[in-house]
Amino acid sequence: xxxxxxxxxxxxxxxxxxxxxxxxxxxxxxxxxMAFRGAMTYRKLFDGSRGDxxxxxxxxxxxxxxxxxxxxxxPMGPLAVVVPDDKIELVARVLGMLAAADRPMRVFRTPVxxxxxxxxxxxxxxxx
Numbered sequence: 001x002x003x004x005x006x007x008x009x010x011x012x013x014x015x016x017x018x019x020x021x022x023x024x025x026x027x028x029x030x031x032x033x034m035a036f037r038g039a040m041t042y043r044k045l046f047d048g049s050r051g052d053x054x055x056x057x058x059x060x061x062x063x064x065x066x067x068x069x070x071x072x073x074x075p076m077g078p079l080a081v082v083v084p085d086d087k088i089e090l091v092a093r094v095l096g097m098l099a100a101a102d103r104p105m106r107v108f109r110t111p112v113x114x115x116x117x118x119x120x121x122x123x124x125x126x127x128x
Contacts (some may be wrong), residue, residue: 002051005030012042012077013118018051024059031066041075043118047082047111071102078104078121080114 002020016030034040055063070076088107104121108114 002026003030005033007033007037007039007042009037009039011122012039013122014039014042014044014077015047016045017047018049020051022048022051022053022055024055024063027063028066031070035070040070040073040077042077043121044077044079045082045111045114045118046079047114048087049082049084049109049111052087076103078118080106080108080118082108082111082114084109 002022003016003018003026005014005016007014014034034042106114106117108117
C-alpha cells in the first residue's frame with residue numbers, strides 16, 4: 001500500500017503519508033477506517049509530497065461522492081494537505097470536493113507548517 005496512516009485517538013489527529021502511487025482503494029480503505037473509528041471530526045494531515053496517482057476521472061468522481069456523503073453526516077475536522085507545486089493540478093479536483101465541507105482546510109508545500117497550523121487549531125479548541 002502506498003498510503004500509510006496513524007489515527008491517534010488521544011490527540012485526535014490523523015496523519016496519512018503517501019509514498020508512491022496512491023490508488024482509489026488506498027483512499028477508500030483510509031476513509032473506511034476513519035469512519036469505523038469515529039474519527040471524522042479529528043484534525044487530519046495528508047502528506048502527499050512523496051506520492052503520486054494514476055487515478056482517472058471516474059475514480060476521482062467516486063471518491064467525491066464518498067467525501068460528500070461524509071460531509072452530509074456531520075462536522076468534519078480540519079484538514080491540512082501537503083502537496084508540492086508540481087502536483088497541485090493533479091489533486092485540484094479532490095481538493096475542490098473536500099472544500100465543500102464546512103471546516104478549516106489549507107494547502108501547504110511542506111509538512112512542518114501544516115503540523116503547526118493543525119496544532120494551533122488544537123490549542124484554540126482547548127481554550128473553548
